[in-house]
Amino acid sequence: DQQVKQNSPSLSVQEGRISILNCDYTNSMFDYFLWYKKYPAEGPTFLISISSIKDKNEDGRFTVFLNKSAKHLSLHIVPSQPGDSAVYFCAASGSGTYKYIFGTGTRLKVLA
Amino acid sequence: KAGVTQTPRYLIKTRGQQVTLSCSPISGHRSVSWYQQTPGQGLQFLFEYFSETQRNKGNFPGRFSGRQFSNSRSEMNVSTLELGDSALYLCASSRSGRDEQFFGPGTRLTVL
Numbered sequence: 001d002q003q004v005k006q007n008s009p010s011l012s013v014q015e016g017r018i019s020i021l022n023c024d025y026t027n028s029m030f031d032y033f034l035w036y037k038k039y040p041a042e043g044p045t046f047l048i049s050i051s052s053i054k055d056k057n058e059d060g061r062f063t064v065f066l067n068k069s070a071k072h073l074s075l076h077i078v079p080s081q082p083g084d085s086a087v088y089f090c091a092a093s094g095s096g097t098y099k100y101i102f103g104t105g106t107r108l109k110v111l112a
Numbered sequence: 113k114a115g116v117t118q119t120p121r122y123l124i125k126t127r128g129q130q131v132t133l134s135c136s137p138i139s140g141h142r143s144v145s146w147y148q149q150t151p152g153q154g155l156q157f158l159f160e161y162f163s164e165t166q167r168n169k170g171n172f173p174g175r176f177s178g179r180q181f182s183n184s185r186s187e188m189n190v191s192t193l194e195l196g197d198s199a200l201y202l203c204a205s206s207r208s209g210r211d212e213q214f215f216g217p218g219t220r221l222t223v224l
Contacts, residue, residue, distance in 0.1 A: 034212060043116070043202055043215030044155075089154065098143065098209035099168040104154035 003027045004092050006103035014111050019077040021106050023090035026071065030092040034100070035064060035075045038087045047088075048075070080110045114139065116205050116216035124222045130191040133219045137184050137205030144186040145213060146178060149200040158201075161186055162209050190221075198223045 005024045013019045031052040036044035050057040050064045057064050063076045077084055087107050091100040117136045125131050137144050146158040157170040161180035180186045190197055200220050204213035
């Protein structure tokens with residue numbers, strides 16, 4: 001039972017354009033969400049998080065949007081840069097737990 | 113500030129053997145989580161420790177166990193290895209377990 005889903009395994013975007021990565025979840029108890037970036041042969045690197053009390057959080061070029069009614073979150077990267085090419089994971093945690101459920105990842109390729 | 117370190121980085125074992133992986137968290141972090149990453153499966157949560165106590169456990173068989181020491185360092189043990197245990201094992205640390213996690217580079221385990 002995949003509670004966190006990233007339905008697009010890959011995405012290609014031109015440099016300078018917007019990258020939008022999507023994530024859907026099924027568990028309404030999830031209240032904290034994170035995005036990670038992963039390069040080959042390295043551990044995931046934390047990018048940005050959002051609590052369920054918010055619907056948007058920004059950090060530089062990265063913005064995460066949360067739509068609780070749709071159980072959907074998205075990560076926007078503007079402008080996209082070739083160095084952003086990596087696998088992106090979303091993760092969710094439920095209230096009162098210390099367990100993160102990860103999606104299967106989306107491979108982003110930013111074309112120069 | 114030193115990051116999360118994991119040892120060893122690579123390990124080759126045969127079926128039936130056991131293995132112990134080690135993780136040293138970032139100084140000041142008391143929560144350590146372990147994940148298994150296999151192709152197509154994303155990161156699967158194994159367990160989380162805080163102040164030497166396991167607070168959450170994922171859906172893995174009892175062959176997978178862990179512990180945390182008073183200095184927050186953690187070890188993970190897999191007994192009676194199976195071919196399907198071949199994976200990248202990632203450790204992540206955080207201050208409380210409900211904030212952003214910082215990952216180590218992982219231990220690549222190959223079971224022959």
